[in-house]
Amino acid sequence: MDDEIRKEIRKVALQNAFEHEGKTQDKIVLSKILGTKPEYRTRVKEIIGDISEIVSSINEISLDAQKKEIVENYPNLLKPKEKIEEREGLPPLDEAIQGKVITRFPPEPNGYPHIGHAKAAIINAEYAKMYNGKCILRIDDTNPEAERMEYHAAIKVGLDWLGVEFDVIKNTSDDMELFYEKGIELINSGKAYVCTCKRETISKNRKERKACKCSLGDIKKNNQGWEKMFEKFKPGEAIVRFRGDMKSDNAVMRDPVLFRIIEEKHYTLGEKYRVWPSYDFAVAIEDSSDGITHAFRSKEFELRKDLINAILDTLGMRKPYQGFFSRLEFKGMPISKRILRPLIEEGKVSWYDDPRLPTLEALRRRGIKAEAIKKFILSLGLTKANTLAPFDALESFNRKFVDSDSIRLFMVQKPKKLRIHNLSFSFVEVPNHPIKDMGKRKIEIDENIFISENDAQDIKEGSQIRLLGLGNVAITKINEELEGDFVENGKTFNIQKIQWVSQKNSHEIKLLIPNQLFIEDKFNENSLEELEVYTEPHYLKLKEGEEIQFVRFGYCRKDSQNQAIFTHK
Ligand SMILES: [Zn+2]
Structure with a gap:
């Protein structure tokens, strides 16, 4: 028996033992050796004794001793495995502490949930799981004009089907009093003002990077304006704006809206409120006050990162880490409500569960398994390249799940x-x-x-x-x-x-x-x-x-x- 094959046996046995809590077996090592050294297939008798001897010597030493030997002699055995794990799951997070990570998924109940929602929900929930933390489902319901109970229910049903689990479920509107409190704080510190300009004037000024006269108003006047928004002003007559930077290259920073008047009935709160926070303001306050440590959103929100940080800095509130991933859409299967709604209204598509659509209901009805969606999304990881995935990519994941049950x-x-x-x-x-x-x-x-x-x-x-x-x-x-x-x-x-x-x-x-x-x-x-x-x-x-x-x-x-x-x- 030459030394070379004994070395190879020891290497294979060590690797296998290390991967299986320190123990390996003769027959496993033998089959691995025959797999990589087919010339031994007819010479099993020559090596079986050596295998047995080497296996028992390795089983006798501790896992630490095995690892030490691998690190010293075969460092490459440890590396490729780590690489594979990275590719299969999400990359590790910066500044994440086991047990302390809190993520969230904040869908707006303004449409049926689709594959894009699935991606955001799965990534946030998966990170919470990876770090033994928590994930919050926050129904982002502060735009009564667009939101309905029908959509709220559909989101819940879709998430249940996907099997995404949340530790806390809440509504953004649970915190209306907190938004008002923080709004008043900004007004009283001169960081926000009430603007009564017409909509066209506001957008013209934004384009020309000019401040309007309202921004010169003093704190007393702004307080009066704020009071009037709750009764006297009509929708569109007054908004609260954040004092950002009208000269900023990032248009989002040009004195964005913090509050606006909406008179439509809210689907659970009715007419209880008429002054509603903007999306950006609500996200900033909620993420900070809910203790969110890591917030992942799709890339189209990337420009809003600066604004959310600026609002939180101004209020002296804790800022979460904000991460971004590419929007998920399949080729030829748009997710936009603006495109899908007319198709349904014109009868070209029967309903949101029509099997041609990328909604969760449609995917389920078509026979796509929730587990396949999850594996597929995790396989994409956090890449930011906005490419359209072909539907086949999801199919190949799904085939593995349906084949054994069909x-x-x-x-x-x-x-x-x-x-x-x-x-x-x-x-x-x-x-x-x-x-x-x-x-x-x-x-x-x-x-x-x-x-x-x-x-x-x-x-x-x-x-x-x-x-x-x-x-x-x-x-x-x-x-x-x-x-x-x-x-x-x-x-x-x-x-x-x-x-x-x-x-x-x-x-x-x-x-x-x-x-x-x-x-x-x-x-x-x-x-x-x-x-x-x-x-x-x-x-x-x-x-x-x-x-x-x-x-x-x-x-x-x-x-x-x-x-x-x-x-x-
Ligand atoms: Zn104005």
Whole structure:
């Protein structure tokens, strides 16, 4: 036995022991050695004694001693593993302390939750989990004009489905009195003022980087203006503005709005308040007062970072770390409400759960699993490059989850009749899954079956075909209908294998196939195909929402007794 192979055995055994709490086994080391040194496959007897001796010597030493030996002799063994872990999860945080990290997800209840919300929720919740901290769900409900209970409920349902867990659930509007208190503090320190300019004047001044006359008003006048906002002023007649920097290159800093008057009824608070904080002000105060240590938002909010910090600095409040990630959107599947709402209003898309949409309801209905979304999002990490992900990228994650749970069923498109002569049995039993034990199903048959037109086109008179799970048929006649003789113990190699359904008990369903919704910014008129197909009666026994693989077609999800939706290949 040469030294080189003994060294290799020791290295493999050390690595395996170190990865398994200090213990390894002969057979594991042997299989790893044979994997990397195939020349030993015929010489197992020569090395098995050495393996056994080395394994027991390594199992005797402590985990620390094993690590020390690895660090000294094989430092590379430790490195690649760390790299892989980094790629699979989120990068570690700066200034994060185990047990002290608090993150948050603050969705506004102004629309149905979509894949972009999923990304923000999952990243924030995952960081809290990584550091044994907390994640807060804060429903950001301070713009009554746009917000509704319907959306609030949909967000809750979507997050439940995703399986994202929160330690605290609250509404931004729970803290209205705190916003007022901080607003008054800013006014009284001269850092905020009431502006009664017209909307056009304000935006013109912003563009020209000019301050308006209101900003010269004294504290007393601003206090009076603030009081008037609660009763006398009408919406649009007065706002509170932060004294930022009208000359700043960052337009967000040019004396932004802190409060405005909104008279629409709030969906839970009714008419209790009419002066509402702006998004930026609410986020700044809430993140600080909720104890948020790390706040992650998508990149389009990056310019607001300076403003949030400026508000908190002015008030002498603690600032959280603000991190950013790229917005997640699939190619040809826009998430913008401005684009989706008209499609629904015009009837081009049925509702927010239409399987062509990137909303969480639609993805669920299409057969995408929450676990797949989570893995997919974490695989993207924190990259800031704003690229459109192809939907296939999510599909490949989803396939791993659905494959093991999908029952295999036969489905026929554009049925062609096939009559089988000499059939000597009246039912077959077919396994529900090729590998996993999901049981079998019994299909009643007689001489009349359907096969797909597509398959029928390839069949030649005189040839044999194999009907999956049933047996071989020698085709004797091809006309409008096909005819053939059943062949006992027919060959299984080199033969066309096709699926079929029994005519007497086939069940007709509609199969929806979602395609890309937009092609080059134009609505795709063919984005939803509808096929009338025939499947087995067993379909009726499946629960709504079950995932199916139609053999030789693809994964689909049962939507109802009469409709299934194509998930992906
Ligand atoms: Zn003004």
